[in-house]
Amino acid sequence: MLFESLVAGFQLFLTPMAIGLTFVGILIGLLVGAMPGLGPLMGIILLLPVAIGLPPLAAMGFLIAIFVGGSCGGSISAILLRIPGTPLAAATLFDGYPMAQKGRAADAIGIAISASAIGGLIGGVVLIVASPLLAKFASGFAPPEYAMLAITGLFAIAIISGGSLVKGLISGCFGLLLATIGTDEFSTGYRFTFDSHHMLNGFHIVAVVVGLFAISEMVHQIAGNGLLKKPDINVERPGFGSLFKTLRHWVNLLRSSGIGVFFGALPGAGGVISSFTSYAIAKAAAKPEERYGEGAEGGIVATESANNATVGGTLVPSLALGIPGDASSAMLLGALLILGFVPGPILFEQQPEFVGGIFLVYMASNIFLLIAGILATPFFVYVLRIPKFYLIPVILILCSIGTFALQASVFDLMVMFGFGLVGILFRAANFPLAPIVIGIILGPILESNLRRALLISREGYWIFVDRPVSATLVAVNVLLVIGALVYAYRKRHKLFSRAEEA
């Protein structure tokens, strides 16, 4: 069954458009990853309007490649500029920048890219093996299970993702509330539409996230300094030899990729946690003469293989259950829904060829990452030299046309702007934005399955504990709440502080 879906997926994948766009996606991903302040989530958000006009697999290849490339691109700026392009690459800084100072910048980038690609491929093997199994197990899930699963996903994200638990929960609930705007499919009544036909289906998720993330980021950037400055960096040309240098650290590679996949599959955890964890473990396991923190190759191998393996891990619950692991995969799920594919066991049953195609574009994007990353690094270095005052208007045009293109609606542009203001407020007050996206994606799953379960039930809320899987999930949710309370009690001084990331 797995083999067949991969073979069938090949036919979908082997089109010039799908292959070409996967490759372009990698280039864009590396670009947004390398540019400080953007990152894979922003790349997916900005290019989503483009993607949803394309054939489905080409579109997913494009977006997944941006995710993969973006998870690696941050290392380029971390190594060359000492600014991690994304938080994912923050741990890469520890050894990447010292290596560059010692004149080994090209090696450092080459190792970062090779480790990312190999980590991503290992994550892909897990994805290909584990997600069909999880989907098969979940094929008996009915509304009560999905309702409980959505709650688990939300709790996990608010609890594990770091930062303030209360703020994370508030953001998540805000997302849930946004998801209720529009026509209620059960009563067929209108909620919060203010008699406007624009609101009958709620706000378009892309307009909301473009505003929340991209517009607020541009305002944040323009408030910063050095808008006209051209960063002074040398062009570096890594070679394919770095692949062998990376493979010499195979134990580290396997271990760190494993950590990455694990944290990826866990809703809420993600690339940042996994790269820091695997760095810490690699450092502890290393011999003193490797000198971690002073330019050790192993440090880069650990962080970069972990954060790219996370991508494969995140896609497991996203595809098999329709429950996203982080904000980027939530946007991928949003794209899948817009393209007409419902992630979950049904997708595996009814469109195995499409699932196979997704596996293939994921694997291909990691291979392309290796090739494009090594060959095109001089180009990214050139792009990093472009001053910000060019970048900001480019992104503003992209936001505007992209949002307008969704449904040729000026109203969507107003929505985008409004959420831009909300994003600025949340950022300033240090409320996390990612849980809002998760809330928007999980909201309809939670509400409709909750109500559906109650309609199906002939004995009210007992349906949630009558069914074994649902009862287990109820227990998990209760444990998560207790765990969070205990954690909150122990770390009460830290809980309400402004610190967001570990």
Place this chain on the structure above:
Amino acid sequence: MTLKKLVKSIAATAAIVAATTSTSLAEFPERTIELIHPWGPGNAMSVSQLIAKAMGEELGVDMPVISTPGAAGTKGQKTAMSRPADGYTVFDGYVAPLVLQPILGNADWTYSDYKPLHAAVSNAFAIGGRVDETRWSNFEEMMEYGREHPGELRYSSGSRNNLPHMVIAKVLQSYGVVAQNVPYTQDGNAVKDLKSGVLDFSFINVGNYIQDKSAFNIMLVLSELPGAKASYDGAPSIADLDIDLGLSGLAPMGWTWWIIHKDTPDEVTDKLRTAMAAAMKREDVRAAIEKVGFVPLDWDHTEYDAVVGPVLDQLSAMGNALKWEEEELKKLN
């Protein structure tokens, strides 16, 4: 650069732009025509894309399909009709927004407020159950079970108050059976929950059936047309029932008729009509539509009133079936 130079270069650019752009006076169509589709992506949208592609080829421009779901299709219709009446926006006039929602009081238009282009496609629904069901083996037995256990049966018509819901409610009302409809956003999930035993029966479209024929016991095809019966491999249809539901022709089925704003200029309307008629006659288009389980329709704009009128009458006559179901359910709770 001096200010004078700046003004000059802006003027020069403006001139170039003015020269390369053209106004609406030019020959129609000079740019992309959009088809507003009232549902999310799925079989119905793929079919509309097939026709739009062919029609675009006839017109020599691209014809993208814009999915604008919401409020049982009325959002799309409102969106399309709020655009300028210049022929660059066509609406995929499905029966739910075009005829049914006005009957239910959720929209303030009638089908005759628009200019029709051509009929597009229809598709028939059926009521299906599980193959391993032990409580009944056919529709009549299930109705008997339902009468003995009021409010016990759980079914899904996809979304609430859509066409299948109306027809199923009418059938249930005729048999005096009260059952609970469970709305689903994605047809696939309703079918999955039917298979896993959470639902007792469900509406099945031809697409679902073709995908996994052995999984369903098709108990009743909701159309008296022989073609519909044939697409479900000869399962019993409403024509075989002892009772008369008062539904014939397109009335119990899903169908779409592409329409445009009433104020669209006549020569533009004619061009669109000719192009769509030509597209609907193409063999490749018809074959592709039939492969999905939909039926291409041959009526042109002259037959719009004659075909849609009776549907409106029949659906109006059964308008109380949904109300009846709601009230009976409330009594039981």
Place this chain on the structure above:
Amino acid sequence: MTSKTLTLLVAAFFAIIVVIVFQQIHTSMHEQGIASGGPYDNAAAYPRAIAIIISGLVLLQVLMELVSGSRERIPLSPASLKRAVGLLVVFAIYLGCLGWLGYHLTTSPMVFAVMYICGARQIGKMLVAALAMSFGFAFVFERFLNVVLPGGVFNLNIPW
């Protein structure tokens, strides 16, 4: 501005949201008959529950910050603030005019203005960049992605 002021601003934002939720439940949803009954008909129960949870959490956050008494000052230079507000104003004007004047007449001036706010003063270079960005994006989106950009009252659309 301090972190406490910002938290209070967020609290005010959510207060407005929660008020809107309850106001809508008691007016619009009540009139539609979807504010009561079982899960089939009651569309108000779920948003009401979420709104109550949000109120509780926001209250908790505000109380904790008041109790902890920490007042972190957030450094913000007047120049930065001016740039940020300038960008928002330009962008708001741009979006407001986009539907009316069309894409081609509004985009280059917006790009130009944003660069100016950033501090760029090389008029010629900026002009070329603004035109290149505006028409470059229009070309890609209209030619390859079938997007029809807003033509505005003058119906300016370039048939690439």
